[in-house]
Amino acid sequence: MAESTSEPVIRIAGVTKSFGSHQVLKGIDLDVAKGQVIAIIGPSGSGKTTLLRCINFLEEYDGGSIRIDGVEVGYTEAGGRRRRRSDRELAGIRVDAAMVFQQFNLFPHLTAAQNVMLGLVKSRRKSKAEARQIAEKWLARVGLSAKLDAMPAQLSGGQQQRVGIARAVAMEPKVLLLDEITSALDPELVGEVLAVVQELAAEGRTMILVTHEMAFAREVADRVVFTDQGHVVIDAPPKAVFDEQPSERLRAFLSRFAGFRAAT
Structure with a gap:
C-alpha cells in the first residue's frame, strides 16, 4: 500500500x-x-x-x-x-482500464498464452513474437509457466483467473x-488468486x-x-x-x- x-x-x-x-x-x-x-x-x-x-x-x-x-x-x-x-x-x-471478471471470460478455443496475447496484438499492436514474450513473462509471474499452451478447460478455476489477471496486466493499463x-x-483456490493481486498492489x-x-x-x-x-x-x-x-x-x-x- x-x-x-x-x-x-x-x-x-x-x-x-x-x-x-x-x-x-x-x-x-x-x-x-x-x-x-x-x-x-x-x-x-x-x-x-x-x-x-x-x-x-x-x-x-x-x-x-x-x-x-x-x-x-x-x-x-x-x-x-x-x-x-x-x-x-x-x-x-x-x-x-483493463478489467478482470468474476467468471474469467477466457476464450475457450485459445490457449492460456493466446488469451494473453490477443489484446496485445489487436489493441497494443505488438508483433506475435513480442506478444508471446510478454505473455510468457506474465504467466510466469502468476505461477503458470507450465500452463502456457493449456486450454482453459484444462485449468482449475484459480488458474483460469490467474490467466485473466495476466491478460489484464500485460496490457500495462x-x-x-x-x-x-x-x-x-472454490474456497481453497481463493488464496492463490489474492496472493497475485497483493503482489501487484505492492508494486x-x-x-x-x-x-x-x-x-x-x-x-x-x-x-x-x-x-x-x-x-x-x-x-x-x-x-x-x-x-x-x-x-x-x-x-x-x-x-x-x-x-x-x-x-x-
Missing part, C-alpha cells in the same frame, strides 16, 4: 446509471490517484459492479463524468451536446479493475477492486469505499472503516462477516 498525492488517474463526478426505471448509481463521486488501491464493498445491488463497468464503458453511464488521465471515457462534447465515442475510440481508451474475482472460486499499480473478502480489503487497500443504494456512504482508510465502523449501515453490512462485527 502506498499513499499518493498526485493528480487523480481516475476522476468520477456525479455519475448516474439506470436500468429502466431502476436507478442503480445516484451521483457517484470518486477520485483515484496513481498507485492507489481502492476496495469497493457493500451489499448486493448497491451498484459496485455497475460502477466498475461504467469506468471501462462496458455500461454506458447516463449522467456525470468519468475521466482517465483527463480523458472522458465514453463521450465527447461537441456544440454543447454529448456524443458517444466511436467503437474505435472506445477500444483505445479501454486498454487503459493505467488502472486495473477487478470485479469480485474470487466469487466464482504500486493503480487498482479498483470490488470484493467481499473483507480481510483482504483491509490488508491491501489504501482506501475502502462503502456503497449502499447507489451512493458512496463512506470513503476512508481501512482502519477507519473496519475498526471505527462510522455508519449504522456499514455496521449492519459488516456484521455478516466473521471478525468484523462491531464491539458490544
Whole structure:
C-alpha cells in the first residue's frame, strides 16, 4: 500500500446509471490517484459492479463524468451536446482500464498464452513474437509457466483467473479493475488468486477492486469505499472503516462477516 498525492488517474463526478426505471448509481463521486488501491464493498445491488463497468464503458453511464488521465471515457462534447465515442475510440481508451471478471471470460478455443496475447496484438499492436514474450513473462509471474499452451478447460478455476489477471496486466493499463474475482472460486483456490493481486498492489499499480473478502480489503487497500443504494456512504482508510465502523449501515453490512462485527 502506498499513499499518493498526485493528480487523480481516475476522476468520477456525479455519475448516474439506470436500468429502466431502476436507478442503480445516484451521483457517484470518486477520485483515484496513481498507485492507489481502492476496495469497493457493500451489499448486493448497491451498484459496485455497475460502477466498475461504467469506468471501462462496458455500461454506458447516463449522467456525470468519468475521466482517465483527463480523458472522458465514453463521450465527447461537441456544440454543447454529448456524443458517444466511436467503437474505435472506445477500444483505445479501454486498454487503459483493463478489467478482470468474476467468471474469467477466457476464450475457450485459445490457449492460456493466446488469451494473453490477443489484446496485445489487436489493441497494443505488438508483433506475435513480442506478444508471446510478454505473455510468457506474465504467466510466469502468476505461477503458470507450465500452463502456457493449456486450454482453459484444462485449468482449475484459480488458474483460469490467474490467466485473466495476466491478460489484464500485460496490457500495462493505467488502472486495473477487478470485479469480485474470487466469487466464482472454490474456497481453497481463493488464496492463490489474492496472493497475485497483493503482489501487484505492492508494486504500486493503480487498482479498483470490488470484493467481499473483507480481510483482504483491509490488508491491501489504501482506501475502502462503502456503497449502499447507489451512493458512496463512506470513503476512508481501512482502519477507519473496519475498526471505527462510522455508519449504522456499514455496521449492519459488516456484521455478516466473521471478525468484523462491531464491539458490544
